[in-house]
Amino acid sequence: MNRQEIDKRIANLREILNLPEKSRIISRLSGGQQRRVSIAITMIHRPRLIILDEPTVGVDSLLRHKIWQYLENLCQTKGQTVIITTHYIEEARSAAQVAFMRAGTILKQSAPNQLMSEYQCSTLEEITRV
Structure with a gap:
């Protein structure tokens, strides 16, 4: 991936996952924010297979819906496979x-x-x- 593509994906994932400013230190983020950063890191290079363990734990219902829409879109338009474990x-x-x-x-x-x-x-x- 070139730098321009990386920056574009970061911007897109920051918006979708409601991530904090880039300058924030990950270890100082809340648990929910850390989880969303982890999801972004996993998805930045668009792997063909994504396995997520309870990705929406600790996020509000609007963000939960947005994350699911994004993951569904990846499967439908990018041909990616997403496996998710959830208690919900x-x-x-x-x-x-x-x-x-x-x-x-x-x-x-x-x-x-x-x-x-x-x-x-x-x-x-x-x-x-x-």
Whole structure:
């Protein structure tokens, strides 16, 4: 990547992830800000596969929605694959595939709407109780 491309991606990720000024020292940021900086660092070079562990923990609902939109856009327009672990299963409703795991084993995997239909549930959260 050339410097111009790096600067453009940094600016884009700073806006999307609501990152603090560049001059701030990472160790002095809040936990949520540090998490978002980590996400930006992971995504700056647009890897083909992105694995994120609970990327929206500690962020407000508007930013959570913005992050999910950005990740969905990467998958749809840039051909990237994003794997996310989350305890907030409802936020994964717009994902192409959802897998329920326990003790490292996939119990069920399918499109969210297909799972809700199969289990006759109106939310993904309800499936965890079936």
